Amino acid sequence: MKITVLSLFPEYFEPLLRTSIIKRAKEKDLFEFETVNFREFTKEKHGHVDDTPYGGGAGMVLSCQPILDALKSVRTPRSKVILLTPQGDVFQQKMALDLSKEEHLIFLCGHYEGFDERIRDYVDLQVSIGDFVLTGGEGACMVICDAILRLIPGVIKQESSHDDSFSNGLLEYPQYTKPPVYEGKAVPEVLLSGHHANIAKYRHEQALIKTAKNRPDLLNDLDLSEQDQKVVDSILKNK
Numbered sequence: 001m002k003i004t005v006l007s008l009f010p011e012y013f014e015p016l017l018r019t020s021i022i023k024r025a026k027e028k029d030l031f032e033f034e035t036v037n038f039r040e041f042t043k044e045k046h047g048h049v050d051d052t053p054y055g056g057g058a059g060m061v062l063s064c065q066p067i068l069d070a071l072k073s074v075r076t077p078r079s080k081v082i083l084l085t086p087q088g089d090v091f092q093q094k095m096a097l098d099l100s101k102e103e104h105l106i107f108l109c110g111h112y113e114g115f116d117e118r119i120r121d122y123v124d125l126q127v128s129i130g131d132f133v134l135t136g137g138e139g140a141c142m143v144i145c146d147a148i149l150r151l152i153p154g155v156i157k158q159e160s161s162h163d164d165s166f167s168n169g170l171l172e173y174p175q176y177t178k179p180p181v182y183e184g185k186a187v188p189e190v191l192l193s194g195h196h197a198n199i200a201k202y203r204h205e206q207a208l209i210k211t212a213k214n215r216p217d218l219l220n221d222l223d224l225s226e227q228d229q230k231v232v233d234s235i236l237k238n239k
């Protein structure tokens with residue numbers, strides 16, 4: 001997997017590559033990462049990459065030429081080009097999993113007030129990380145890269161991502177570590193029992209309970225067993 005980020009602020013991505021799990025994965029060459037500053041591609045004589053909007057209005061708009069020339073310089077027939085925009089499809093775990101299987105991802109990060117609408121015609125996918133507006137696409141791009149990179153084989157232990165929230169449609173079950181009692185709060189007995197079947201049953205039930213309490217909307221997409229439906233109904237009744 002190779003990731004290319006087109007951005008006016010490549011330094012945004014340095015901490016991501018210098019820290020923790022992503023740093024170790026980079027050192028093991030589990031992925032390639034490059035940034036391209038599209039300012040270097042501008043043909044505007046003062047080095048500008050943006051201009052005032054036609055029709056008037058506040059702010060500046062990123063121009064087609066520098067971004068699309070930068071894109072042409074890195075795109076291959078096997079690249080998938082993603083534009084970060086609050087108007088895009090909302091990023092979710094399923095999208096992270098699909099994108100983690102791609103050979104080459106190119107992210108276009110807008111900045112300032114927005115970009116020329118015609119840029120959308122040159123991308124494969126438009127993605128938002130939620131219903132809010134950031135100062136630029138870099139923050140969103142970092143979130144998305146993190147979620148994708150941890151799914152690349154070898155980056156984290158396979159079992160760790162199996163039980164992730166959303167991967168089976170449910171939020172993840174609660175986890176505990178030592179000590180068994182902290183300030184009077186005890187770890188559930190079953191987790192100390194060593195009985196694997198009971199632990200698996202308990203965790204599944206807790207995942208259902210947590211999802212019903214915190215994100216009941218997720219349950220609409222699931223085909224629950226009769227037993228699971230009973231658990232969910234009892235939570236929703238007492239909510």
Ligand code: ADE
Binds near residue numbers: 084085127129131137
């Ligand atoms: N750029 C600005 N806001 C954004 C958002 N919410 N998601 C993706 N890109 C953005």
